[in-house]
Amino acid sequence: VAVGNIWGGKLADRRGPISALKLIFTLLAAVLLALTFTAANPWLALATVLLWGAVAFGNVPGLQVYVVRQAEHHTPNAVDVASGLNIAAFNLGIAGGAWLGGHIVASMGLIHTAWIGSLVVLGALALTYWSGRLDRQPANANQPDHDPALAAAH
Secondary structure (H helix, E strand, O other): OHHHHHHHHHHHHHHOHHHHHHHHHHHHHHHHHHHHHHOOOHHHHHHHHHHHHHHHOOHHHHHHHHHHHHHHHHOHHHHHHHHHHHHHHHHHHHHHHHHHHHHHHHHOOOOHHHHHHHHHHHHHHHHHHHHHHHHHOOHHHHOOOOOHHHHHHO
């Protein structure tokens, strides 16, 4: 976990948060999918779980940097609030994952949590790509009352 946090933070500093998160979520989905196949062998399972821990917690610094940067850009007076909401979102994710994982274990079996978790991470990867795309749009394109014809007239 500590290795993942340090690695993820350095990666986010070097590549930027969106690029780092794309890599981290891709690796996390791959590691979770691999666990489906390595779980039967104790040594392979141990190696996979160690990789899982590092990659899973690698996203924390990148997400925090991204949230803070977005808050600085859009609501500079609420950076502390955005940071706190980010941590709250992590806790909701943990609770939701535990709830969903419990239902998967009860209805399908423990081994299915790994590949289903991989699908959930692929959803996070898709949202990361979308967020990165939204960031590249012109600032006024996101404004509902923006009328290009009016802007050209001024």
